[in-house]
Amino acid sequence: MAEKDAQDHNLPASQRKIKKAREEGQLPRSRDLVHALMVAALILLAWTWLPQAVGEWKLLLADGLRFNAQSLQTPGILQTTLADFGGRLARALLMMFVVLGGAAVAAQLASGGWNFSTKAISLRWNLLNPLTGIGRMFSGQNAGQALKAVLLALVLGAVAAAALWQRMDHYIGLMSAPLEEALSQAGQLMLAGLMSLAVALAIFAAIDVPLQRQLYLRRLRMSRVEVKQEHKETEGSPEVKARQRARMRELTRQRMMAAVPKATLVVMNPSHYAVALRYEEGKDAAPIVVAKGVDLLALRIRDVAKEHRVPVLQAPPLARALYAHAKLDREVPLSLFAAVAQVLAYLYQLRAAMPGREPPAPNPEVPKGMDPQEESAAREEPDA
Numbered sequence: 001m002a003e004k005d006a007q008d009h010n011l012p013a014s015q016r017k018i019k020k021a022r023e024e025g026q027l028p029r030s031r032d033l034v035h036a037l038m039v040a041a042l043i044l045l046a047w048t049w050l051p052q053a054v055g056e057w058k059l060l061l062a063d064g065l066r067f068n069a070q071s072l073q074t075p076g077i078l079q080t081t082l083a084d085f086g087g088r089l090a091r092a093l094l095m096m097f098v099v100l101g102g103a104a105v106a107a108q109l110a111s112g113g114w115n116f117s118t119k120a121i122s123l124r125w126n127l128l129n130p131l132t133g134i135g136r137m138f139s140g141q142n143a144g145q146a147l148k149a150v151l152l153a154l155v156l157g158a159v160a161a162a163a164l165w166q167r168m169d170h171y172i173g174l175m176s177a178p179l180e181e182a183l184s185q186a187g188q189l190m191l192a193g194l195m196s197l198a199v200a201l202a203i204f205a206a207i208d209v210p211l212q213r214q215l216y217l218r219r220l221r222m223s224r225v226e227v228k229q230e231h232k233e234t235e236g237s238p239e240v241k242a243r244q245r246a247r248m249r250e251l252t253r254q255r256m257m258a259a260v261p262k263a264t265l266v267v268m269n270p271s272h273y274a275v276a277l278r279y280e281e282g283k284d285a286a287p288i289v290v291a292k293g294v295d296l297l298a299l300r301i302r303d304v305a306k307e308h309r310v311p312v313l314q315a316p317p318l319a320r321a322l323y324a325h326a327k328l329d330r331e332v333p334l335s336l337f338a339a340v341a342q343v344l345a346y347l348y349q350l351r352a353a354m355p356g357r358e359p360p361a362p363n364p365e366v367p368k369g370m371d372p373q374e375e376s377a378a379r380e381e382p383d384a
Contacts, residue, residue, distance in 0.1 A: 011227055013220035021220055028216035032152070032208040034107040036201035041103035043194050049095065110209075152204055159200045163193040256291035256328070260301055261308035263290050265347055269316035273323045274298035276305065277332070279344060286331040287340050292323050311350070313343055313361070321370040339364035 013021075021027075164171075167189050174182040222230070256276075260266070263276040264287070276291035278284065293301055305312050318339050325333050332340050342364040 009221040009223045009226075011222045011224065013217060013222055014227070014230060016230060017220055017222060017226075026216075026220075028212045029108065030205060030208045030212045032201060033110060033205040034104055036198060036205040037103040037107040037110075038100050039194060039198045039201055041099050043191060043198060045096065045099045046191055046194070148208075155200055155204070156197055159196050160193065163196045167192070252328070253293075253297065256293070257300070257304055259290040260304045260310065263305065263310050265343060266301060266305040266310055266312045267315050267319045267322060267343060268298065268302060268312055269319040270314060271295075272298060273316075273319040274301040275319055275322040275326065276301055276310070277322075277340065277344075284331075286337065287344065288331055289322065289326045289328055292326070292328060294323065311347055313346070315339075315343060315362070315364055317366040317371045317373075318343065318364050320372050321366045324372045325370060333370075335367050335370060339366055 170185065170189055174186055177185065259278070260276050262278060264279045266274055266276045268274045272294055274291075274293055274297075275289060277287045278290045279287040291301055302312055304310075318336070321336060321339070322332065325336070342362045346362045
């Protein structure tokens with residue numbers, strides 16, 4: 001069963017694995033979106049810039065075919081003419097490359113976002129293995145891509161054939177039209193055909209973009225073993241975390257034991273709960289819990305307190321309430337201020353009293369709902 005779970009990649013990919021895949025150059029890419037945007041850019045370029053380009057090319061062709069006898073008498077005129085001709089042609093081609101290249105980059109950004117990775121261009125020897133290559137050729141994903149390419153070619157061929165058939169009379173009529181008018185009409189007919197192809201490509205792209213996203217996430221699916229391993233790498237193994245928690249508890253106990261000798265008072269529930277409080281007039285706005293514990297730790301707090309002559313008062317409800325609701329190194333909760341004030345007042349009276357005339361020990365009242373023992377008794381009472 002364990003081996004089967006290791007092979008079943010049926011869990012969604014984590015953000016860590018997706019990030020790692022991006023670093024390796026793996027992104028969801030849609031070729032149909034690239035083709036659609038490039039055809040759309042070509043149509044936009046032909047619609048806006050082609051008339052001006054045709055005029056420039058006409059002048060360029062006319063200048064190239066014009067014969068000037070004086071040019072034979074001027075040295076270097078041929079090189080200058082060729083350089084001018086090449087510059088004009090290069091500017092025209094550069095415009096096309098910039099627009100089409102920008103469309104290709106925009107398509108990549110739209111499908112998978114910008115990503116730079118040197119691992120994608122690094123040499124991977126496993127790709128040179130012919131057996132691995134044959135296996136990839138007959139994989140389900142590549143078979144699906146091949147079928148999609150065949151379907152796209154059939155659809156585009158059908159769209160192009162339909163556009164050509166609908167405008168067949170116009171194409172035949174170009175043969176009898178003047179050259180300039182024929183070129184203009186031919187450009188318009190080709191532009192209309194490109195628009196039909198762009199619509200077909202846009203439909204394919206609208207389907208292919210979410211499809212490639214789903215296939216990408218499916219390839220990155222994880223097995224239960226991979227999820228557990230990743231959790232160990234990110235969060236740490238349970239054994240290490242348990243040791244860290246034990247170490248933190250030990251450090252907390254040591255810090256509490258070091259603070260007990262400086263406490264003002266220790267409130268106890270004879271042997272189960274102990275809470276050490278510190279209150280210094282003019283320094284502390286309210287009593288602060290410096291140590292608390294149960295069972296053996298409570299007895300240890302009591303022994304250290306007696307060893308350093310810190311008063312220990314038996315007040316079981318208050319001790320339980322402080323342990324349950326007060327936080328270490330924080331002021332006591334506001335709802336327990338009155339009860340803590342009673343035991344502090346008793347402590348001050350005890351210090352000021354003459355020997356043999358000690359005041360009676362207080363029985364501080366804890367607000368209802370603060371004593372955990374009362375809550376447990378209230379839960380058990382309906383069952384009785």
